[in-house]
Amino acid sequence: MADSDPIIRLRHVERSYTRGGEILPVLQGLDLEMEAGAFYALMGPSGSGKTTMLNLIGGLDSPDAGEVIVAGEHVDLLRGAELSHWRAEHVGFVFQGFNLLPVLTARENVELPLQLTPLSRSQRRAQAERALTLVGLADRMTHRPAQLSGGQEQRVAIARAIATDPSIILADEPTGDLDRRTAEQILDLMQRLNRELGKTILMVTHDPVAAEFADRVIHLDKGRLGRIDHNHEPRRISAEAAADVG
Amino acid sequence: MSPRLILKNLLAHPLRSILTLGSVALAVFLVCMLQAVVTALSSATSAASSQRLWVQSAVSLFVDLPLSYESKIAGVAGVETVCKFQWFGGEYRDGGSFFAQFGVDADTFGPAYPELDVVDGSYDAFAGRRDGCLVGQALADQYGWKVGQTVPIIGRIFPRVDGSAWDFVIQGIYRAKTTAVDERTLYFHFDYLREAIEQGAVRMEPGVGVYLVDLRDGAEPTAVMSAIDALFENGPQRVQTTTEAEFARQFVTMLGSVPVLLRSIGGAVLFAIFFAILNTMLMAARERTRDLGVLKALGFTDRWVFVGLTVESLLLCVLGGAIGIAVAFVLSLGVAKAIASFVPGFEIAGESVALGMGLSIALGLVAGCVPAWNASRLKPVAALRAED
Ligand SMILES: Nc1ncnc2c1ncn2[C@@H]1O[C@H](COP(=O)(O)OP(=O)(O)OP(=O)(O)O)[C@@H](O)[C@H]1O
Ligand SMILES: [Mg+2]
Numbered sequence: 001m002a003d004s005d006p007i008i009r010l011r012h013v014e015r016s017y018t019r020g021g022e023i024l025p026v027l028q029g030l031d032l033e034m035e036a037g038a039f040y041a042l043m044g045p046s047g048s049g050k051t052t053m054l055n056l057i058g059g060l061d062s063p064d065a066g067e068v069i070v071a072g073e074h075v076d077l078l079r080g081a082e083l084s085h086w087r088a089e090h091v092g093f094v095f096q097g098f099n100l101l102p103v104l105t106a107r108e109n110v111e112l113p114l115q116l117t118p119l120s121r122s123q124r125r126a127q128a129e130r131a132l133t134l135v136g137l138a139d140r141m142t143h144r145p146a147q148l149s150g151g152q153e154q155r156v157a158i159a160r161a162i163a164t165d166p167s168i169i170l171a172d173e174p175t176g177d178l179d180r181r182t183a184e185q186i187l188d189l190m191q192r193l194n195r196e197l198g199k200t201i202l203m204v205t206h207d208p209v210a211a212e213f214a215d216r217v218i219h220l221d222k223g224r225l226g227r228i229d230h231n232h233e234p235r236r237i238s239a240e241a242a243a244d245v246g
Numbered sequence: 247m248s249p250r251l252i253l254k255n256l257l258a259h260p261l262r263s264i265l266t267l268g269s270v271a272l273a274v275f276l277v278c279m280l281q282a283v284v285t286a287l288s289s290a291t292s293a294a295s296s297q298r299l300w301v302q303s304a305v306s307l308f309v310d311l312p313l314s315y316e317s318k319i320a321g322v323a324g325v326e327t328v329c330k331f332q333w334f335g336g337e338y339r340d341g342g343s344f345f346a347q348f349g350v351d352a353d354t355f356g357p358a359y360p361e362l363d364v365v366d367g368s369y370d371a372f373a374g375r376r377d378g379c380l381v382g383q384a385l386a387d388q389y390g391w392k393v394g395q396t397v398p399i400i401g402r403i404f405p406r407v408d409g410s411a412w413d414f415v416i417q418g419i420y421r422a423k424t425t426a427v428d429e430r431t432l433y434f435h436f437d438y439l440r441e442a443i444e445q446g447a448v449r450m451e452p453g454v455g456v457y458l459v460d461l462r463d464g465a466e467p468t469a470v471m472s473a474i475d476a477l478f479e480n481g482p483q484r485v486q487t488t489t490e491a492e493f494a495r496q497f498v499t500m501l502g503s504v505p506v507l508l509r510s511i512g513g514a515v516l517f518a519i520f521f522a523i524l525n526t527m528l529m530a531a532r533e534r535t536r537d538l539g540v541l542k543a544l545g546f547t548d549r550w551v552f553v554g555l556t557v558e559s560l561l562l563c564v565l566g567g568a569i570g571i572a573v574a575f576v577l578s579l580g581v582a583k584a585i586a587s588f589v590p591g592f593e594i595a596g597e598s599v600a601l602g603m604g605l606s607i608a609l610g611l612v613a614g615c616v617p618a619w620n621a622s623r624l625k626p627v628a629a630l631r632a633e634d
Contacts, residue, residue: 060543060626081547088545095630099540103254113544115248160544 005072007036007168007200008057013066015052026052028223029066036167039194039201039234041211044220050204051172053220057202058091058170059083071167088116092161094171098153100145106132106156107141113164131159135189151182158189162197169193171203175210184241187213191234209235252558259530263562266526270566270609271573273519274602278574278594279581280508281601286592298358299459299467300493301474304484310453311483313440319457322473324465329354329458330436336399336412338389345385347399349436350458358460361427367393367418376438378417382429386419388583393419397432404439404448412442428591459487516605523613527559531617538621539629552622559614560607567606571599 010032016025026049034040042050055061056068059075068076071090078086092113100109110128119127132141135155145153154174161169171190175183187210193199194215203214211217212235219226256263301319303309313330320328334347352373356362364372365383372378381391391397398411406412414434422429436454443452461470471487478485531538538551575594582592 055627058543060630081549084542084545084547086545087543093543099536099630101251101537101540103258104251108250108254112248112251112541116545 005036006033007071008032008034008202009067009069010053010057011067011069013053013056013063013068015049015056015061015063026223027056027063030223030225032218032225034200034202036200037194037198038216039191039214040203041214041217042202042204042220043206043208043211043217044226046206048220049223050220054170054172054202054204057168058093059087060093085116088113088164090166091168091170092164092166094154094157094161094169094174096173096176098145098150098157098177100153100156100160102145105142105144106137106148106159109145109156110160110163113160117164128159128163131163132156134162135159149182150178151185154178154182154186155189158186158193162193162199167198167200169199169201169203171201173204173206175205175207181241181244183207183210184237188237188242191236252554252561255530255534255558256562262526262530266523266562267566267569269519269522270563270606271570273515273609274567274570274606275574276515276570277512277605278571278598278602279578280512281598282574282578282592282594284508285595285597297461297467298490299461299471299474299487300490301457301459301485301487302455304486307455309483310451310455311457311485313452313454315454315457315478315483315485318477319459319474322470322477324462324470324473325459326462326465327354327358327460329358329460330454331456331458332436332439332453333403333455334399334401334434334439335403336401338397338399345430345432347432347434349439350433351436354460355433355458358458359427361423363421363423364418365421367416369418372417372433375415375417376435376441377413377415379414379432379434380418380420381416381432383419383421384429385432386416388430391416391419393417399432401448404443404450406442406447407449408447516609520609520613523559523563523609524616527555527613527617528620531555531621535621535624535629535632538624539626539632542624542626542629548622551624552618555618555621556611556614559618560610563606563610563613564603567602567609570606571602574598574602 010030013027013030014025015027016023018024030053042053044050052061056063057070057075059070059078062079063076066076067074073086073090075083075086100106101112104112107125107128110131111124114124114127117124129138129141132138135158137152137155137159140148140152140156143152145156148156154177158169158174161171169190174190175186178186190201190203191213194201201214203210205211212231215231215234217229217231219228301311301315303311310332316328316330319325329351330349332349334349336347338345356369356373362369362380364380366386369380372380379397381397385391393416395416397414397416399414400411404412414432420429439448440452442448443450459470459474461467467489471489474487475485541551542548571594578592578594
């Protein structure tokens with residue numbers, strides 16, 4: 001499918017930070033194209049610019065130079081409320097630290113992005129319940145984050161990310177805070193979102209085993225693109241991890 | 247931010263919310279009470295008539311004027327009637343609560359005070375009976391007095407030689423149409439007092455505390471005032487004539503610059519509370535920086551965040567203000583009764599409620615806007631990097 005339009009396209013993207021009066025170049029002329037419907041892992045040493053790249057693609061940040069075209073939109077040209085609306089419609093974020101709102105229940109957390117849609121209250125509720133059921137938390141709807149395990153919290157966060165049915169999921173070290181077994185369950189869930197719902201996923205990870213769950217592995221080093229590996233046979237969840245989902 | 251999120255944020259820190267609520271309530275309560283006192287004091291002044299003059303000793307309110315002054319004052323051009331006023335200062339039921347008693351001239355007192363409305367008994371009955379008296383509705387309510395009842399008063403300034411009480415028989419109960427007259431006063435006949443003195447029942451010199459002058463229509467108060475003052479320029483007792491409005495104003499200023507003081511106290515309290523609330527709101531927003539970053543990442547606009555945080559603060563302050571007003575209102579009923587003799591017309595009026603509400607809204611808006619503005623300017627990436 002090399003001739004299909006890429007869903008994410010970075011052209012000569014540059015991003016640097018100034019720290020203490022010094023300019024710190026992070027991304028230095030990045031060119032990259034990503035296919036719709038694929039599951040990408042993004043690897044690289046700490047400080048190589050992975051989070052920076054993810055934020056640019058997700059419209060949380062703007063490049064100093066170059067173009068960021070996502071789902072046909074020049075994200076680098078959007079500003080303020082336009083950018084907010086675009087984010088709400090096209091991307092779902094999953095973070096390392098889960099980032100659920102502690103005062104809200106699981107269902108209310110998932111409903112949050114739905115409030116930006118024209119759905120009615122009952123439709124929002126139904127949609128949130130569907131997303132939570134999909135991630136295997138049908139029986140944890142009214143639990144608050146503090147009452148959930150790390151793996152469950154991350155699944156609520158994933159449910160929140162897919163609640164509005166965006167085409168792209170951006171995950172920054174989603175398994176970084178989880179043990180091996182729980183991490184595998186989350187990675188399995190990501191695979192299902194990719195295969196069953198057709199989401200394009202870009203997942204930052206430091207863990208080579210986690211990266212094996214993806215179709216492609218992008219390597220980033222000091223703000224420059226390295227090689228891209230193809231996993232012809234992505235890893236599947238181990239039997240013991242699959243046994244104790246919940 | 248959704249209404250539910252705002253509410254849950256407030257409920258997430260119950261102690262902090264309650265303390266904030268409480269401090270707004272306290273500030274608004276204080277302001278309402280102070281405002282009520284100021285209003286009561288100044289309404290006594292503004293309801294006062296400029297059509298009535300008060301002639302008092304130039305030395306002091308506590309020095310009597312000679313009886314002979316009455317006819318001389320009556321002769322001044324522009325004077326319609328003259329009424330003697332004598333402060334009696336007696337006590338009803340030993341050590342009982344305080345109320346004022348005045349000896350007046352029945353024939354001129356009533357006509358000079360059209361604000362006085364006799365609702366039970368009649369003014370004529372009062373005028374027709376030597377030991378009769380008129381009492382205010384509030385007094386009658388307090389003591390359960392009825393027309394025809396005798397009110398015994400122990401004279402403290404005018405004690406009877408035999409130690410007995412003065413008996414005044416209620417002939418009328420009046421209501422006041424303005425706050426220029428209060429409803430906690432007993433008026434009796436000056437002549438009743440004078441006769442007792444002349445008969446030797448009381449060992450005192452007869453005198454007049456104040457002459458009340460009712461001006462003829464169209465008479466120029468300042469001209470009459472200086473004419474009266476000039477009349478007694480060379481003694482035996484120099485006098486000072488003021489309009490009732492001026493008299494009331496002097497009374498108010500005699501209390502010191504109470505209104506100014508009260509307003510400054512209220513202002514200072516508000517100022518202090520404002521900073522306390524602002525600080526709380528800033529803290530509350532700062533510790534949720536990451537949450538705000540999440541909301542922005544989810545697609546909530548800067549405007550949403552701004553409005554949400556402002557509404558949160560507004561809600562807290564308006565609720566606190568409402569509680570403060572409610573408490574002030576309930577307490578004011580009791581306070582009004584207790585201080586009616588000194589400051590009549592004390593009440594939490596619509597004006598105070600509006601002031602209290604306005605202040606709580608202003609507090610909530612300003613204290614909410616500052617953190618809300620900061621939060622709305624926050625870059626999502628920076629907010630997400632914030633430590634918990
Ligand atoms: N807001 C900022 N201000 C200054 N420097 C920043 C800022 N954000 C990132 N950096 C710097 O830019 C470089 C790249 O950061 P980035 O977060 O993209 O790295 P990363 O690949 O995600 O690293 P990690 O694996 O540790 O998460 C780092 O050196 C980081 O310190
Ligand atoms: Mg990172």
